[in-house]
Amino acid sequence: MSEPRRIPIIVFGVGNVGRAFVSQLTQTRRTLAQRYGVDLQPVALGDSSGMMFDPAGLSAEALASVIEAKNSRRKIGTLPGALAGIAPREFVDHAAAQGVPHAIVVDITAIDGMDVPLRRALEVGYSVVMANKRPLAGPWEQARIFFESTRSGYEATVGAGLPVISTLRYLVDTGDEVHRIEGALSGTLGFLCSRLEDGEPFSTAVLAAKAKGYTEPDPRDDLSGMDVARKALILARLAGWPLEPDQIRVDPLYPAEMASLSVDEFMTQLPRLDSDFAAYMGALVGVPRYLAEINPSGGVVALRMVGERTAAQLRGTLNQVSFFTSRYAEHSLSVLGPGAGVEVTASAVLQDCLLRAQHNV
Ligand SMILES: NC(=O)c1ccc[n+]([C@@H]2O[C@H](COP(=O)([O-])OP(=O)(O)OC[C@H]3O[C@@H](n4cnc5c(N)ncnc54)[C@H](OP(=O)(O)O)[C@@H]3O)[C@@H](O)[C@H]2O)c1
Incomplete structure (x- = not known):
């Protein structure tokens, strides 16, 4: 040999x-x-x-x-x-x-x-x-x-480790036309949303995510939505849509004035946000999930309220990406599973x- x-x-x-x-x-x-x-x-x-x-x-x-x-x-x-x-x-x-x-x-x-x-x-x-x-x-x-x-x-x-990129590459390479992509692309924010769904205050949910090592050392790297926006941009570009970063609209989970605080100050001030989140969730019907929606002209990554069936599929740190294409028109092609881990x-x-x-x- x-x-x-x-x-x-x-x-x-x-x-x-x-x-x-x-x-x-x-x-x-x-x-x-x-x-x-x-x-x-x-x-x-x-x-x-x-x-x-x-x-x-x-x-x-x-x-x-x-x-x-x-x-x-x-x-x-x-x-x-x-x-x-x-x-x-x-x-x-x-x-x-x-x-x-x-x-x-x-x-x-x-x-x-x-x-x-x-x-x-x-x-x-x-x-x-x-x-x-x-x-x-x-x-x-x-x-x-x-x-x-x-x-x-x-x-x-x-x-x-999920075959998200290879699945999208196979769709594109074989001439399928991708119309839109939707997904829950952050295990960290998935964990946070599941805690919010269980009635936990925002600040303690963030602390729990940090304690479990799910967040970046500065949790704002996750809470800003930027990590999800980067993933959305990667999927868009692979789908054949050469979007610029500012064409992905990002909905951060904290107000702009908290961006300049030190990590310690930010963590100390987190409870300030609890009542806003409680009011937001109380006013809307459904279960919170941080989702990405991408199409040829742009994308949005934001906190959404979804139905219980969708939410049940997306408990904890699970990721899901759904491709809506010409060939997968009636039912999307979805990849679901743990979306983080060394x-x-x-x-x-x-x-x-x-x-x-x-x-x-
Ligand atoms: N963990 C996950 O579940 C996951 C999932 C998907 C993707 N990722 C990505 O995988 C990457 C690594 O994540 P991680 O958790 O392993 O990060 P990490 O533990 O912070 O490791 C980053 C490494 O990069 C090194 N580094 C920094 N500046 C460098 C430079 N100028 N030249 C060469 N090396 C440099 C660091 O060196 P020092 O040790 O000297 O600081 C460290 O060894 C990240 O981009 C992350 O987003 C992670």
Whole structure:
């Protein structure tokens, strides 16, 4: 049997999802090489402080030392042999100059500005895989290459491990016409809405979500609706509608004057919102859910009141995305399931790497 093709993997971001990705890759690498003839070999792992890099492939010891450092909250840039302080854009050029061929660059950070190194990666002939939504959700001119290139994957950005992106891609690729997309795209806001439905005050529901680790460190990142708006924009663009970010109207769950508070001040002032939410819910019929509605001319992400049957399908952190198309006209095509979680998100990233390795490299 011939040797498997070596596919170098460069990982930006070794946080919760990044560590799970490295662990899943380590566990499955040999089986995938035997089954598909491609050896996904980590050559670089990086965080905000630098990169651990070996163009010939990181040894098991080097991988373990990075994971151990990140588990104990130490920075990669402090480890012996690491490239301290190198920025992602600079690193892509460095890897190409070192002769690393046909790599897959994986973005598992949560930062702005990664579109620049990822575009550079495509320019030097690499493939890119994203769990980070931001490179896909900026101005269309900066993001379009990731939607147009066949060397780009981003399954984990919507619905975490659920096959949302691949389902929409299959509809579009086979010539179906998508008319609109609806969904509950945030596990965090789903959890919050279920608590509100059970009669809990808004502030204690937010505190419970934070305590369970469902929210970002600053819960306003979820409560602003921006995370859902980014997902809505990604779905719109993949559906073939090149919308700009301001064409997705976002309904935040807190007033504008609370945007400038510190996280602690915001959390302290949350109970101020309880009576408003109670009055809002008392005045309307139905059950609250934070939903996205997207069509070719724009989208809205907002708190809606839905019927009990719909609400029952969307309890807790479940996500649901429904595609209304020419072929799925009478009944939409829906994907439903847990839309968050470190392991399921990491597995979507790994599956994207495998697809890129098989088809693009
Ligand atoms: N958790 C989920 O269920 C889920 C689902 C779908 C998508 N996602 C997405 O997956 C991504 C990662 O989430 P997470 O929970 O793993 O985040 P996280 O734990 O905060 O990890 C982020 C990682 O990015 C690194 N980073 C920051 N700036 C960097 C830079 N300039 N260069 C290289 N690395 C840099 C951080 O480094 P430091 O350690 O030095 O800070 C950290 O290792 C996010 O975009 C998130 O939205 C998560």
